[in-house]
Amino acid sequence: MALAIEKDYAYLESSDRWRSLRAPWRKKALAAKTPAQLAAAFEGALSELHDDNVFLSGDGLPVARRVPSETDVWAAWSGERAMITAVRASSVADVAGLHPGQQVVSVQGVAVDRVVREKVAGRGGDGARDWALRHALAGPRAGSYVLGVRDEGGPLKVLEVTRAPESNNGAPILARKVGEGRDIAYLRLKNTLADEGLVMHFDAALAQMKDARAVILDLRSTEGGGSEDVVRSILGRFVAAESPWQVRESRGKRSEPDRVTPRGTPFTGPLVVLVDRWTAGEGEALAAGLDAVANATLIGTSMAGLRGRAREVMLPNSGWRLRFPAERVRHVNGTPRESLRPDIEVDLVHPSGGPGDPILYQALKLLEKK
Structure with a gap:
């Protein structure tokens, strides 16, 4: 585990510092007599990175709640x-x-x-x-x-x-018409960016809303990770020509742009993307990509700020999996993805617009002017 971080973790500032930080946890790992003690030592070492995109997973692993995917x-x-x-x-x-x-x-x-x-x-x-x-x-x-x-x-x-039992029941996407003229498509993704089947549902929702003059895409429930293939498929519905949508960079290697190709008939009208602290990982990638290729307007709060493009490696003996960012990711304009901020920031402490959803309110207010 420690060697994987030292060799490939994209945000490692110093190998010597990492060795120093993990040294006391290494002693605890070597002295561990139970899987729980070993897991505690591993997680203690990883916590020294203060990075929510670095974590262990696996059967029987006594892990703490992850931020932001399992927090409120x-x-x-x-x-x-x-x-x-x-x-x-x-x-x-x-x-x-x-x-x-x-x-x-x-x-x-x-x-x-x-x-x-x-x-x-x-x-x-x-x-x-x-x-x-x-x-x-x-x-x-x-x-x-x-x-x-x-x-x-x-x-x-x-x-x-x-804590109450969590339920993942229901459709993977909520689609309805909103706005004074009911001519704005509102699409809310429900933490399903890891599900390849989402693409079919997304295409069906766009087809159902084909006469909409604008689209609001709500990514405020995309906290649980996802698939880059799903992200590219959704991006492909908003581009008319092949376009770069993000830039990746590994330690010691040149930057490499990722490109997206059109898929189906593109939507080219006004696009607003709603984001907040539970827009995480591939949700952030989708928001940043739509900003890059579709000139989307981002409205909400800062996102989760999960850094980089993650890689997963299997740890020997334990069967646990280590996930960590092995590549830095930037917006095509050079901004680190984790630093991207909404075009219109909403103050949730002192919201405007009366009762209800202050972020959706700002989106409707913007689109009613267009």
């Missing part, structure tokens, strides 16, 4: 205050009463700054503290956990978040 709360430090900036709509965190703008005071009765300090152990800067905060708020894989939060100027509230 996004938070960041504002000075010395841990602030919630986004909560998934209708999630268990939403139901419990968490919302953007709240300050997190404690996790399971322990001061949040202490929890984060213990996770990063003084290593890394603000990015590492934000990473540790989001992992602290992820909660356990099952059961409930308690957060102490405070609204601006309000008293301390203790909220219990109870």
Whole structure:
């Protein structure tokens, strides 16, 4: 595992530093007597990278919840205050009463700054503290956990978040007409970018909406990874000629552009893409690609910021799989994909437009003008 990271991890700053960071975890791995102890040592070493696109998977592996694919709360430090900036709509965190703008005071009765300090152990800067905060708020894989939060100027509230069984039932894509004239196609992908069958459903939805003057593509539920083949297939419905859609770069190698070819009759009208912190991995790739090849307008918040194009390797003996970014990925304009921001940013703490979905509201407001 350690050698795979040292050899191919696209964001490794220094081999010597990586060896130093993993040294205490290597001792724990060598002393492990159970698979659980070995997994804890491996995950401890990987956590030193503070990269949510690096993780282990496999049968029987006692892993923590992944960010953002298995979490409902996004938070960041504002000075010395841990602030919630986004909560998934209708999630268990939403139901419990968490919302953007709240300050997190404690996790399971322990001061949040202490929890984060213990996770990063003084290593890394603000990015590492934000990473540790989001992992602290992820909660356990099952059961409930308690957060102490405070609204601006309000008293301390203790909220219990109870995990419920997750369901993946339902169609892979939601399609309907919206707007005052019901002439705008709204397509919402439901965390299905890994499903090759999505392409068929997407084509059917576009055909159903063929008379729409504009399309809103909602990628706010694409947190669970995906297939680059599916991404290219969707991109192909929005280009009239072969076009570069992203640029990849491995350590020590030249940049290489990826190109997409047209597929079917392209949609060439106004295109708006909705994004938020749960637009992750291939969801981010699709959003950035549509920005590059279809002049899409991105509306929402910053995305998950998962870095690079991932590779998966099988670890010997354990049968576990290690996933990590082996190539950096950039927008065709040179911007690192993880740094891409929406054209229209929506403040979820102080949203405009009244009750309802503030991101969708901004999309409809924009398209009604066109």
